[in-house]
Amino acid sequence: MTGSKKGKGRRSAEPKVVFEPIGVIRTPYKEDAPYQPVDSDEGDFRLVLRPEYSSGLERLESFRYIYVLYFVHKIDREAEMKVFPPWAYGTEVGVFASRSPVRANRIGLSVVRLKGIEGNEVATSGLDVFDGTPLLDIKPYIKELDSKDDANYGWVEELDDMEHLILHIKGIPHDY
Amino acid sequence: MTGSKKGKGRRSAEPKVVFEPIGVIRTPYKEDAPYQPVDSDEGDFRLVLRPEYSSGLERLESFRYIYVLYFVHKIDREAEMKVFPPWAYGTEVGVFASRSPVRANRIGLSVVRLKGIEGNEVATSGLDVFDGTPLLDIKPYIKELDSKDDANYGWVEELDDMEHLILHIKGIPHDY
Numbered sequence: 001m002t003g004s005k006k007g008k009g010r011r012s013a014e015p016k017v018v019f020e021p022i023g024v025i026r027t028p029y030k031e032d033a034p035y036q037p038v039d040s041d042e043g044d045f046r047l048v049l050r051p052e053y054s055s056g057l058e059r060l061e062s063f064r065y066i067y068v069l070y071f072v073h074k075i076d077r078e079a080e081m082k083v084f085p086p087w088a089y090g091t092e093v094g095v096f097a098s099r100s101p102v103r104a105n106r107i108g109l110s111v112v113r114l115k116g117i118e119g120n121e122v123a124t125s126g127l128d129v130f131d132g133t134p135l136l137d138i139k140p141y142i143k144e145l146d147s148k149d150d151a152n153y154g155w156v157e158e159l160d161d162m163e164h165l166i167l168h169i170k171g172i173p174h175d176y
Numbered sequence: 177m178t179g180s181k182k183g184k185g186r187r188s189a190e191p192k193v194v195f196e197p198i199g200v201i202r203t204p205y206k207e208d209a210p211y212q213p214v215d216s217d218e219g220d221f222r223l224v225l226r227p228e229y230s231s232g233l234e235r236l237e238s239f240r241y242i243y244v245l246y247f248v249h250k251i252d253r254e255a256e257m258k259v260f261p262p263w264a265y266g267t268e269v270g271v272f273a274s275r276s277p278v279r280a281n282r283i284g285l286s287v288v289r290l291k292g293i294e295g296n297e298v299a300t301s302g303l304d305v306f307d308g309t310p311l312l313d314i315k316p317y318i319k320e321l322d323s324k325d326d327a328n329y330g331w332v333e334e335l336d337d338m339e340h341l342i343l344h345i346k347g348i349p350h351d352y
Binding site: 015016017018019020021022052053054055056057058059060062063064065067069071081082092093094095096097098099103104105107109111134136137138139140141142143144145146147148149150151152153154155156157158166169170 | 191192193194195196197198228229230231232233234235236238239240241243245247257258268269270271272273274275279280281283285287310312313314315316317318319320321322323324325326327328329330331332333334342345346
């Protein structure tokens, strides 16, 4: 897999970055998963760390929200620079203006509520990933740094029916 | 680098995850950097994408805030599971309850304000990274998904002098 300086075209010989999963994410989703985390107490969502990382969880429980970073492993197609978010009526946007999992580096990022920690397992609110997803990192979500009151919805605001679309973005089941 | 199943002790033979930088981050920090992004319009902070990724930026400019993910490349020590945040008076916490850059997988995450896009360059508010940091991903920060009104400060709330500490967390220069 190394030394592939030629033949790949788009990528150059810049140094690669190598990570090793710190554990695995357990979810009820074996075949299908929502687009985004659903903030619900229902369902069994757990970050299962390798035992040697357990002590790195100390005092994490004091945070209401956490960031979960993971490798989007169940994708078998190449990233395109333009994407059509499935809920946005054919609107085309750049991949970096989207949360599409099919991106140049398939790093997933979700903000979830922390429900509890036992040993090397962190229970969370709903996560939008398949069972068995490799876990890369956990970070505390800190109000002052991460919660932006004046954040916006970007291009989503320009679409008709934005409120309805936001239900899709949030992965909330709805009948209309 | 492969086949190192023995001799490393802590890490097992789980598949590694390999990413290639999509570009580089330019900042004024050559030797020293703040702990966290400073939300200021001063200074030259730019995400410089490889030209082949330029079109992935389309419509990103409609977002006020973005997530920047990067590889913390200027660290030459191994991660410890317990850390002492430098501004927290000797408080010891688990590394996953901290935003320390010295962690199992050195993925950095910053929320910054988007100032403008020109070609393959994204100008941002202050970023807490060294010049030359490898850029891994850009994602839109979407109000409904990412801004949590009821987020807290976790263990920081238990310390004396929390307001002062938050200035440190945010990297804001102050005289006391």
